[in-house]
Amino acid sequence: MGCDIVTVSEDTKFVHLAWRKSEKELANVRYPMGADPTGKVAKMFGVYDENSGLALRGTFIINPEGTLFNSEVNFYNLGRNIDELMRKFKANLYMAKKSNEVCPSKWKDEGDKTLVNPGAKMVGKVHEALKG
């Protein structure tokens, strides 16, 4: 889909290797597993927890020009929803192709209603735009 995912934790690459090979739940993992033991990258993204030395559950979407488009950070106890990540990713990809459209809150996939050319004429008329 023109996208690469890299996972990152403060574990070393050796721990990643060991985990990937021993845990059957990871058998289908084909993405690179990044090691950030110094915390440098986690700090840059603002997800480094000084108290624990661990990274919070943060997901960041970066476009092909290197611009940060999305960020989501959860505390340790709440897992991220992969469907939501896919939704955000698909929306970003779609809007990169259609620069005059924006994806409203109910947008889930290509083919769902978007707002086309949002501008002065749409002000106060979003309801009509979504229905029409």
Next chain:
Amino acid sequence: MSETTTALKLGQKVPDFELEIYDPVKDDFGKFRLQDQIAGKRWTVVFFYPADFTFV
């Protein structure tokens, strides 16, 4: 890379960064660099998590 205390902002260019990786497809260690993604015109998702060998 300069040390900065403020986290990245949306709409900002992400400074180039590099990570040592374990690559399950090659079954080997390697490097991930943001500049390689930009050179290849690829979208990137960076997914942080607390620790290996723990529970999702």
